[in-house]
Amino acid sequence: MLEAIALIGPITLLSLLPALTAESATEPLMADLLFGKLNHHIPIHEQIDIVHQLGFAMAEDGKTLVDSVCGHPLSFTTSIEDLNHDGTHEIFVIAGNTCLSGSTGSSIWLFIKDQAGQLHQHLGFPAAAYDVLESTQTEFPDLRFAGPGFCYGIWHWNGSTYEHLRNEPEQPGWCDFYNQ
Numbered sequence: 001m002l003e004a005i006a007l008i009g010p011i012t013l014l015s016l017l018p019a020l021t022a023e024s025a026t027e028p029l030m031a032d033l034l035f036g037k038l039n040h041h042i043p044i045h046e047q048i049d050i051v052h053q054l055g056f057a058m059a060e061d062g063k064t065l066v067d068s069v070c071g072h073p074l075s076f077t078t079s080i081e082d083l084n085h086d087g088t089h090e091i092f093v094i095a096g097n098t099c100l101s102g103s104t105g106s107s108i109w110l111f112i113k114d115q116a117g118q119l120h121q122h123l124g125f126p127a128a129a130y131d132v133l134e135s136t137q138t139e140f141p142d143l144r145f146a147g148p149g150f151c152y153g154i155w156h157w158n159g160s161t162y163e164h165l166r167n168e169p170e171q172p173g174w175c176d177f178y179n180q
Contacts, residue, residue, distance in 0.1 A: 026058045027051060033058075033065055034093070035078055042080070042091065046119060050091065050111055053121045070099035075106065083132060083140050088113055092130060101126040104147045110162070112140075122162050127153070144168065151175035 031047035032039055034056070039047060056065040056074060065074045076095030083090045090113075096106035104126035111119045127145040133154070135142040140157035142165065147153075156165035169175040 026062075029062065030056065030058050030065060033063075034076060034095075038078055038080060042089070046091075049119050050093065053111070053119070054093065054095070054109065056095070065095075067097060067100040070097075072097045072099050074100070081132065083112075091119075094127070094129070096126070104128055108145065110143075123155070 027048045028044065030051045031044060034051060034054075035042060035047050055068045057068055057071070058064075059066045059073060065076065066072060067074055074095045074097055076093065078094075079092045080089045081092060082088065091111040093109045093111070094106050095109075096104070098105060101107040106128055107125060108127040108130060109124050110122040112122055113119055125145075127147055129146045131144040131146075133142040133144055135156075138157040138159065140162070142157075143155045143162065145153045145155065150170040152168045152170065154165045154168050155162040167175040
């Protein structure tokens, strides 16, 4: 590698530095926006990893995040849970806008560490909120997700990821359309 740098020359190498660092310079700022008051609970390298996996971008004003599809500002909340009570945090991100998430206005992602400590993205669908249910059949509890209607999706851990288990109506008959 040093031979390659020597062949490039100092002037050419210096002209490449802004291009090489422009994206990485905004990553901590994007992580700070996404994690806010939680940033001292999550190592910066994990915050940046999540920013990369989500694919959000920094708005031109440098004060908000935008989606990569329409470039519209995102509203977002981030929370930390220990879903399986193993002392390792899982991270929920609820973020979106109507371009990214349709009429729900937000989507939900869950980041879980594997045995090697690498964060993996789960979920990634429109939802406005989540509840952790009192289930103990698997390593992780069942999760209930709310959207714009009155039919909640229940998701179950299958041993490697969450999958849709069933729909649960707030009132009888309110999930009939989805259960056909």
